[in-house]
Amino acid sequence: MGWAFLSVWVLGFLLFMAYPLITSFYYSLSQVTLEGEGIQVQFIAFENYRRIFSSAPGFSFLESVSDFALEILFKVPIITVFAIIIAVMLNQKIKLRGFFRAIYFLPVIIASGPVINQLVSQGAATIPLVEEMGLINLINETFSENLARPIATIFSELIVILWFSGVQILLFIAALQKIDRSTYEAGMIDGAGAWESFWKITMPSLKSMVLVSVIFTIINLATFSENQAIAHIKNNMFALDTGFGFSSAIAWIYFIVLALILVIASLLLGAFKKEVSKR
Amino acid sequence: MKANTKNKIKHFFFGKKLSEGLIGRLVLYGLLLIIGFVYLLPLIKMFTYSIKDLEDLVNPIVEWIPTKIYLVNYQTSFVVLNYFKTLGVSLLVTLVPALLQTATTSIAGYALAKFKVKFKAVIFLLILLTYLVPSQIYMIPKYVMFHQMGILESVWAIILPAFFGQGLSSAIFILIFYQFFRMQPKVLDESGEIDGANPFQIFFKIGVPLATPAYLTAFLFSFVWYWNETYISSLFLGADLYTLQLKLLNFSSQFNLAQGISQTMLNEAIRYAATILIILPVLIVYIIMQKWFVEGIDRTGVTGE
Numbered sequence: 252m253g254w255a256f257l258s259v260w261v262l263g264f265l266l267f268m269a270y271p272l273i274t275s276f277y278y279s280l281s282q283v284t285l286e287g288e289g290i291q292v293q294f295i296a297f298e299n300y301r302r303i304f305s306s307a308p309g310f311s312f313l314e315s316v317s318d319f320a321l322e323i324l325f326k327v328p329i330i331t332v333f334a335i336i337i338a339v340m341l342n343q344k345i346k347l348r349g350f351f352r353a354i355y356f357l358p359v360i361i362a363s364g365p366v367i368n369q370l371v372s373q374g375a376a377t378i379p380l381v382e383e384m385g386l387i388n389l390i391n392e393t394f395s396e397n398l399a400r401p402i403a404t405i406f407s408e409l410i411v412i413l414w415f416s417g418v419q420i421l422l423f424i425a426a427l428q429k430i431d432r433s434t435y436e437a438g439m440i441d442g443a444g445a446w447e448s449f450w451k452i453t454m455p456s457l458k459s460m461v462l463v464s465v466i467f468t469i470i471n472l473a474t475f476s477e478n479q480a481i482a483h484i485k486n487n488m489f490a491l492d493t494g495f496g497f498s499s500a501i502a503w504i505y506f507i508v509l510a511l512i513l514v515i516a517s518l519l520l521g522a523f524k525k526e527v528s529k530r
Numbered sequence: 531m532k533a534n535t536k537n538k539i540k541h542f543f544f545g546k547k548l549s550e551g552l553i554g555r556l557v558l559y560g561l562l563l564i565i566g567f568v569y570l571l572p573l574i575k576m577f578t579y580s581i582k583d584l585e586d587l588v589n590p591i592v593e594w595i596p597t598k599i600y601l602v603n604y605q606t607s608f609v610v611l612n613y614f615k616t617l618g619v620s621l622l623v624t625l626v627p628a629l630l631q632t633a634t635t636s637i638a639g640y641a642l643a644k645f646k647v648k649f650k651a652v653i654f655l656l657i658l659l660t661y662l663v664p665s666q667i668y669m670i671p672k673y674v675m676f677h678q679m680g681i682l683e684s685v686w687a688i689i690l691p692a693f694f695g696q697g698l699s700s701a702i703f704i705l706i707f708y709q710f711f712r713m714q715p716k717v718l719d720e721s722g723e724i725d726g727a728n729p730f731q732i733f734f735k736i737g738v739p740l741a742t743p744a745y746l747t748a749f750l751f752s753f754v755w756y757w758n759e760t761y762i763s764s765l766f767l768g769a770d771l772y773t774l775q776l777k778l779l780n781f782s783s784q785f786n787l788a789q790g791i792s793q794t795m796l797n798e799a800i801r802y803a804a805t806i807l808i809i810l811p812v813l814i815v816y817i818i819m820q821k822w823f824v825e826g827i828d829r830t831g832v833t834g835e
Contacts, residue, residue, distance in 0.1 A: 252729050253645030257653065260638040260704075263694020267672065268660055274671035290674055340562055345555075353820050354566045357573075360816045360823070361809040363758030365778040369805045373798050375575040378568060410572055421824065466662075474664045476761035481666045485765060488670060495670050502667045513662065 279503045283495035292496075299500035312487075312501055314397075315479040316508055321401040323469060323512055326412055329405075330468050331461065334416040338423030339453065356421065358414035364476030367411050371477075376411040415471060419464040426460040427453070462520045469516060473509050480505055580604070580802035587799055600799075607804035610788040611777050617811065620773040623685055623763065627692035628752035631703065632745060634695035639707025640737055644719065661701035665762060673765060683768030688756075698755045703748045710744035711737060747826030750819055757812050774808045 254261075279300070282293045303312065337355055341348060370376045390403045405412060430452065438448045472478065484502045487493040574594075579587070583600035586592045607613075641647060642654070665672075672691075676682040681690065691697055695704070714737065722732040738745070760775045767773070777784050781804055785796045794800070816823065 253641045253647035255729075256637050256641030256645065256733070257647065259634055259693075260695035261653075263634070263691065263696045264656060264660065267691045267694055267696040268663075268668065271668035271671035271675065272663065274674075275668045278670060290678075337565070340558060343558060345558060345562070349821075349824070351562050351566060352824050354570065356824050357570070357816065360754055360812050361573075361758075363775050363808075364760045365775050365781075366758075366805055366809060369778065369781075369801055370572045370576065373579075373801060375572045375579075378571070410569065413569060470662065470664070474666065474761070476759075481664070481761065484666050484670075485761070488673070495674070499670050502670070506663065506667045509664070510662075 275499050276503065278496050279499035281496045283499075285495070295496070299497045300504070302497065303500060303504065312480070312483045312504075315483060316505060317397065318401050318404075319473075319478060319480045320508060320512060321398070322404065323472060325401065325405050326415070326472060327465055327468050327516070329412060330416045330419065331464055333413050334419035334464060335423055335457065335461075337416070338420050338427060339449070341420070342424055342427040352421075352424070356417045358411075359417035362411070362414050367414075368477055370411060371408055374407075376408045377406065378409055415468065418471075419468060422460055422464050422467075423457060426457050430456050458520075462517065465516050465520060466513065469509070469513060576802045576805060579799050580806050582799045584797065584799075587797060603799045603803035604807065606794055606800050607807055610781070610785050610800075611774060611804060611807060612788075613774075613807060616772060616774050616777055619771055620757065620775070620811075623688050623767065623771070623773060624753055624756040626685070627688050627697050628749055628756050630689065631692040631695065631697040631700060631752050632749045634693060635700050635703035635748065636707045636738075636741070636745065637733075638695055639704045639709075640711050640733055642704070642708045643711035643714075644737075657701045657704055660696065661699065669762065669765060676766060682766060683771065685767070685771065687766035688763060698752070698759055703752065706748050707741070707744055710741055714740055743822075743826065746819075746822050750815070750822055750826070753815070754812055754823075778804055778808050 278292065280294060280296055282295050282298075284291045284293075341352055341355070345351070367376070386406055387403050390406065391399045393399070394402060434452050435448055438452055443451065474481070484498050484505065487498040487501060488495055578594055578596060580603055581599045581601065582592070582596045583598070583602070586596045586598075586600070642650060647653065673682070676687045681687050718736050718740070719732050722736050727735065758775065760773075760779055763773060764776055764779065767776070772780075781801060782796060785800075
């Protein structure tokens with residue numbers, strides 16, 4: 252009986268997910284040309300991949316991918332820590348809690364690619380001080396070019412990066428509300444201060460939510476339409492010298508990088524989980 | 531006695547817990563307000579700039595408070611975006627997929643929550659897979675497929691996947707419904723069975739009505755995510771079906787194409803006004819339904835286990 256209810260989804264999965272995914276991999280090993288109504292697919296093994304790594308001048312996909320990985324490295328901790336701090340503050344007994352929660356969630360509603368794009372390009376996406384203090388120049392002078400680019404991006408978009416934490420804040424609040432108040436009281440009787448209770452009661456009970464939140468953040472950033480790496484996939488689809496096969500190969504490299512990031516993040520957090528429970 | 535007074539004073543300022551003393555409170559509210567203000571600064575800037583005229587824009591002294599309210603920017607953006615027509619398109623490719631996606635994912639979530647399904651673990655794994663694999667990886671074959679089906683550059687390219695539960699973040703909605711239906715007491719279904727209802731009747735007569743909060747939350751999130759999506763829609767929808775977001779994405783070229791505003795030059799005030807016009811519909815929905823967004827995550831129990 253369950254399958255009757257599931258059938259629509261299963262059909263959709265096969266048609267719009269499994270089949271395209273497999274085909275996409277096959278395309279990545281092929282030369283794909285569109286001819287009017289038809290499509291011609293010629294198997295060329297790893298030629299597309301070789302082309303990407305032998306990277307013709309002016310082709311910056313690999314650069315975007317490494318930028319993306321570095322940005323994740325910086326953005327995910329920023330977003331996660333910010334979300335935890337705000338969630339802990341909003342979880343206190345305060346007046347206007349609903350109002351504050353609504354404010355911190357607001358960006359989720361409006362943060363689309365084009366809107367963020369407008370804000371960034373008009374210089375409204377960051378704290379005014381960043382520009383006035385010449386921070387960006389400082390970063391460009393201090394770090395090597397490949398490192399300076401993503402760091403400068405982060406500072407010039409600082410506020411809208413924090414905008415990606417709306418859902419995570421709610422996740423953490425929900426996790427915080429599950430902690431029994433009496434645990435804190437028991438801790439207080441044993442002489443634990445606010446700082447100690449935070450590390451010994453609050454953090455351990457947030458640990459599984461941290462993993463959920465980090466994965467959500469990574470996927471969210473990975474599919475955000477202003478992401479340069481995925482822009483390459485689309486741009487190369489209709490470029491004369493590249494086409495569908497080449498773009499598919501790009502997409503798969505991107506996917507492998509993303510999967511690696513997810514695996515590393517889970518492993519790191521798994522280790523972190525153990526560390527916290529030991530305390 | 532002395533120690534007691536000292537403690538009382540200490541507690542008054544610092545509280546037994548950090549948040550209960552006066553200083554703790556002040557710091558807490560202060561931080562929430564300041565961070566909240568900075569957090570919304572881009573929006574505030576967008577709004578103040580959108581009502582600046584050219585004079586205010588170039589005047590370095592006029593930063594946050596314009597000397598007058600200048601609404602021509604909105605008029606111009608309104609024309610450039612062809613607002614009402616584009617809004618119609620946007621609503622079509624947002625509301626319909628959101629509704630269909632909510633319906634299908636709820637049925638799938640119900641199946642997983644209520645029935646013994648063989649290979650349930652595999653199904654969950656596949657659902658997780660649909661979430662973890664970005665659609666960018668497999669959109670090219672989808673593009674070819676839609677091309678061959680002849681539904682490219684039509685709304686069906688967005689609606690069909692949504693109907694089959696493969697829309698935006700479908701996995702999240704299946705999990706929401708799974709959690710929600712799992713919490714429903716089994717006794718209700720059993721009483722339905724005794725009355726001779728078949729599983730479909732039980733689903734529609736008992737499951738669905740009791741799950742209204744989950745439906746509302748899922749629909750609202752689905753609506754917002756579809757509204758803000760541009761990557762896929764820019765690929766699958768043709769130029770005739772430009773949504774508000776897509777027009778904003780290509781605002782300069784849209785501006786040059788637009789008729790009847792030839793005297794104006796594109797400036798940031800007009801860009802900001804256009805951006806506000808685009809976030810306005812979701813903003814209104816948010817203001818009205820705010821509770822369902824913010825509390826929905828809690829109430830539907832997504833966060834459980």
